[in-house]
Amino acid sequence: MILVTSNRHKFQEIAAMFHGTGIPLEWRQMKYEEIQEDTTEMISYRSCVEVRKYLHDDFFLEDTGLYVPSLYGFPGPYSSYVNATIGYAGLQRLVEGKDRRAYFKTVISLSMGGSITQFGGILRGEISSKARGTTGFGFDPVFIPEGENLTLAEMEIDLKNRFSHRGRAVSVLIEYLISLEPKR
Numbered sequence: 001m002i003l004v005t006s007n008r009h010k011f012q013e014i015a016a017m018f019h020g021t022g023i024p025l026e027w028r029q030m031k032y033e034e035i036q037e038d039t040t041e042m043i044s045y046r047s048c049v050e051v052r053k054y055l056h057d058d059f060f061l062e063d064t065g066l067y068v069p070s071l072y073g074f075p076g077p078y079s080s081y082v083n084a085t086i087g088y089a090g091l092q093r094l095v096e097g098k099d100r101r102a103y104f105k106t107v108i109s110l111s112m113g114g115s116i117t118q119f120g121g122i123l124r125g126e127i128s129s130k131a132r133g134t135t136g137f138g139f140d141p142v143f144i145p146e147g148e149n150l151t152l153a154e155m156e157i158d159l160k161n162r163f164s165h166r167g168r169a170v171s172v173l174i175e176y177l178i179s180l181e182p183k184r
């Protein structure tokens, strides 16, 4: 199965989940045109339609957004841009004095045998006032999952995968792929 992403961290997290499933995972490190849409579902879907124009093997990609309800859902579909511009420190300033609750949403789009199937995962938590940790990427240093004390950047990949947005979406994808295999 091919994973299309330009992001090494995403590949590492997803590869850790495929490990031991018997399904080989190949990383196609490729930056594709991300069509701006209002939802993570639509960005993921439209990106998949774009990539399948030139990649005819089965593959999947995913889009992830960080949603802060007290900021009317911002940055949501603009998470890449916000991360690359004001970064997590800018986001921390925006939530100062506001409800800090936030959630990550990952939507995987699988292109297989002529159709596209989506798998989603959500992780609820809050934006911390202090950045902590050095693992992970993006907004990980300022995101504390519900019921936890550590930020995502203070967790090893396997722990993050156990309950993260991406971990949940990937585990449903893996279940689906296994269900397609001929019964032995």
Ligand code: ITT
Pocket: 004, 005, 006, 007, 010, 030, 031, 032, 034, 062, 063, 064, 065, 066, 079, 080, 081, 083, 084, 136, 137, 138, 139, 140, 152, 166
């Ligand atoms: P692709 O090539 O797969 O599109 P990307 O890095 O552009 O890689 P996204 O558009 O899905 O990925 O991600 C939007 C932003 O959200 C991205 O810049 C990350 O910084 C951030 N992000 C995504 N997943 C995250 C996670 O698990 N933890 C923290 N930040 C994350």
